[in-house]
Amino acid sequence: MNNDISEVLFNEAQIEEAANRLGKQITKDYEGQKPLVLSVLKGAYLWTADVIRKIDLYVDLEFIKISSYHGGVSSSNEIALVTDVQSDVKGRDILILEDIVDTGQSLQFLEDLLLSRGANSVRVATLLDKKEGRKVDIKADYVGFDVRNEFVVGYGLDYKGLYRNLPYVGILKQEIYS
Numbered sequence: 001m002n003n004d005i006s007e008v009l010f011n012e013a014q015i016e017e018a019a020n021r022l023g024k025q026i027t028k029d030y031e032g033q034k035p036l037v038l039s040v041l042k043g044a045y046l047w048t049a050d051v052i053r054k055i056d057l058y059v060d061l062e063f064i065k066i067s068s069y070h071g072g073v074s075s076s077n078e079i080a081l082v083t084d085v086q087s088d089v090k091g092r093d094i095l096i097l098e099d100i101v102d103t104g105q106s107l108q109f110l111e112d113l114l115l116s117r118g119a120n121s122v123r124v125a126t127l128l129d130k131k132e133g134r135k136v137d138i139k140a141d142y143v144g145f146d147v148r149n150e151f152v153v154g155y156g157l158d159y160k161g162l163y164r165n166l167p168y169v170g171i172l173k174q175e176i177y178s
């Protein structure tokens with residue numbers, strides 16, 4: 001599996017440093033609050049495990065699963081809710097954990113959903129921010145790394161369901177796609 005990678009963009013040590021950095025900042029910013037950490041499956045499972053242990057606060061943890069459908073002639077994706085949260089988000093301060101913000105459509109969908117349900121605040125902490133990929137005007141509050149406009153895999157991020165278990169983020173060799 002490691003053989004399929006042409007370039008490592010962020011290694012384990014760099015990702016650990018990012019989890020530490022964001023965890024500290026989140027701990028400061030949410031002082032005195034009890035945020036609801038919302039992990040977006042599947043991609044954010046490793047990032048969630050690493051970041052949440054760097055947050056020195058009482059937090060609730062919830063998971064949500066959404067899917068994006070890349071349909072027809074339109075270049076935009078339709079997002080659907082696959083597995084919902086188990087608790088009421090009304091009045092809660094929600095910290096979404098994402099592995100990547102790319103077009104921003106997943107994040108927009110989640111923010112709209114949570115605010116429509118009465119969340120008090122919604123912020124996002126993402127490992128990767130692919131700003132050049134944006135199709136909607138939305139910004140991440142906490143960013144591990146900016147990433148260039150290429151398809152990345154590893155550390156939760158998949159290609160055809162594989163590579164999520166790589167401990168780093170990298171680029172696949174061109175031949176894998178052919």
Ligand SMILES: O=P(O)(O)OC[C@H]1O[C@H](OP(=O)(O)OP(=O)(O)O)[C@H](O)[C@@H]1O
Binds near residue numbers: 040042066098100105
């Ligand atoms: O900004 P966007 O263009 O919307 O892309 C970001 C989303 O894409 C990935 O999820 P994906 O839909 O691949 O599902 P997965 O997490 O189950 O792999 C990632 O985990 C984000 O949730």
Ligand SMILES: Nc1nc2[nH]cnc2c(=O)[nH]1
Binds near residue numbers: 102150151152157159
């Ligand atoms: N694996 C993977 N999933 C994504 N979802 C949105 N952008 C990406 C990406 O670059 N890689």
